[in-house]
Amino acid sequence: MEKREKFVAKTYAGLEEILLEELEQLGAENCKLSTRAVLFEGDMDTMYRANYFCRYALRILWQVGEFHFRDNKQFYEEIYKYPAEKVLKSNGTLAFSVTMKDAIFSTPLFAAQLAKDAVCDRFREKYDERPSVRKENPDVQFHIHIMGDRATLFLDSSGEPLYRRGYRVASHPAQISEVIAAAMVKLSGWQADCDLIDPMCGSGTILIEAVLAALNVPAGFFRRSFGFYRWKTFDQKRWEQIQDEADIRDDVPVNFYGSDISGRFIGMAKDNIREARLTDFIRVRRSPMNESRPVRTPSFVIFNPPYGERLDMEDIEQAYKEMGDTLKQHYAGCTAFIISSNVNALKNIGLHASKRFTLYNGALECKFMRFDLYKGTKNGDFRNLQNENSDN
Numbered sequence: 001m002e003k004r005e006k007f008v009a010k011t012y013a014g015l016e017e018i019l020l021e022e023l024e025q026l027g028a029e030n031c032k033l034s035t036r037a038v039l040f041e042g043d044m045d046t047m048y049r050a051n052y053f054c055r056y057a058l059r060i061l062w063q064v065g066e067f068h069f070r071d072n073k074q075f076y077e078e079i080y081k082y083p084a085e086k087v088l089k090s091n092g093t094l095a096f097s098v099t100m101k102d103a104i105f106s107t108p109l110f111a112a113q114l115a116k117d118a119v120c121d122r123f124r125e126k127y128d129e130r131p132s133v134r135k136e137n138p139d140v141q142f143h144i145h146i147m148g149d150r151a152t153l154f155l156d157s158s159g160e161p162l163y164r165r166g167y168r169v170a171s172h173p174a175q176i177s178e179v180i181a182a183a184m185v186k187l188s189g190w191q192a193d194c195d196l197i198d199p200m201c202g203s204g205t206i207l208i209e210a211v212l213a214a215l216n217v218p219a220g221f222f223r224r225s226f227g228f229y230r231w232k233t234f235d236q237k238r239w240e241q242i243q244d245e246a247d248i249r250d251d252v253p254v255n256f257y258g259s260d261i262s263g264r265f266i267g268m269a270k271d272n273i274r275e276a277r278l279t280d281f282i283r284v285r286r287s288p289m290n291e292s293r294p295v296r297t298p299s300f301v302i303f304n305p306p307y308g309e310r311l312d313m314e315d316i317e318q319a320y321k322e323m324g325d326t327l328k329q330h331y332a333g334c335t336a337f338i339i340s341s342n343v344n345a346l347k348n349i350g351l352h353a354s355k356r357f358t359l360y361n362g363a364l365e366c367k368f369m370r371f372d373l374y375k376g377t378k379n380g381d382f383r384n385l386q387n388e389n390s391d392n
């Protein structure tokens with residue numbers, strides 16, 4: 001049996017638990033929650049699987065060393081000991097990134113340079129040839145995490161962050177991270193058992209992530225590369241076998257509708273949907289939110305309105321009030337989820353949130369709120385206590 005290795009899956013704050021569950025389902029062992037991360041163990045297959053299948057991870061780091069050090073010299077010596085030639089060719093390229101807290105080094109850059117010197121000196125002394133530094137897209141990206149006098153050495157197995165799924169060909173100015181969009185679909189509890197509507201779909205990220213999840217398409221299906229592709233240890237045959245484990249469905253029995261007030265953004269959504277090969281699944285059209293209606297009831301509505309940060313809205317509070325009015329008047333019997341960083345604007349929705357999560361869209365702290373739009377009252381704000389599933 002292959003050796004057990006230690007890994008760290010990085011993610012956004014608030015997604016640790018769903019990532020842990022996902023890793024366990026992939027066979028990862030000893031999974032533990034950490035801050036914006038999940039620690040786990042497994043073999044190289046587990047590392048390949050995590051990169052290919054995880055929807056909620058940003059990158060997968062392989063822990064290859066851990067040591068204490070007193071001074072620069074000992075730090076250098078400990079890095080020198082790591083047999084980097086196992087993964088890196090002597091004429092290859094490398095880069096180091098460092099995060100640190102309470103460390104002896106004046107800057108992370110200084111620690112990164114010392115570590116790079118140690119690896120390059122080892123190559124020169126042992127093989128008479130040394131790798132060169134390449135900041136962008138190196139063959140091997142090292143990462144060192146330093147806490148006081150303790151350092152942990154990692155190899156970044158993902159390369160480009162895993163939210164770069166590979167289907168996004170059009171770039172919307174306020175697009176949501178693919179990882180957050182996938183997490184919103186998961187946290188909403190939608191189970192591909194009713195239609196899904198995004199009435200402010202922009203470039204279509206939420207709908208695309210929902211269909212990919214419903215069809216069981218691996219999160220990494222469209223990516224052209226992963227960090228480990230250029231490691232000496234890369235096992236192409238094993239990687240292909242792992243990709244073949246994907247059990248992709250060819251249909252899902254519900255419909256997906258997107259609309260947006262901007263024709264330009266609808267054009268972007270169409271481009272991304274085409275690139276993700278989902279034109280048979282998602283219908284998008286130009287239309288304002290107040291004209292959107294569910295085709296069938298119940299439906300799920302998940303959307304990401306402007307927050308008034310990256311996209312201007314003339315009267316943001318009035319706009320949120322109108323969103324609430326549309327949901328109340330036309331979506332009775334449906335479930336709506338809204339993500340926004342604008343807490344004041346959210347108050348204008350005028351509906352009672354039965355559940356709320358805190359998520360981060362980039363640096364912005366957001367509320368992701370559930371609204372149950374009950375039938376039976378004119379304004380849809382009737383609180384059926386028997387049905388209400390509130391955690392707050």
Ligand SMILES: C[S@@+](CC[C@H](N)C(=O)[O-])C[C@H]1O[C@@H](n2cnc3c(N)ncnc32)[C@H](O)[C@@H]1O
Pocket residue numbers: 172174175176177199200201202203204205206259260261262265287288289290304305306307311
């Ligand atoms: C934050 S962006 C959504 C980004 C999208 N989730 C993505 O990943 O590309 C908000 C979108 O709401 C749209 N929008 C603003 N006001 C609208 C309205 N009244 N009706 C429909 N769409 C609207 C904007 O055009 C914009 O595309």
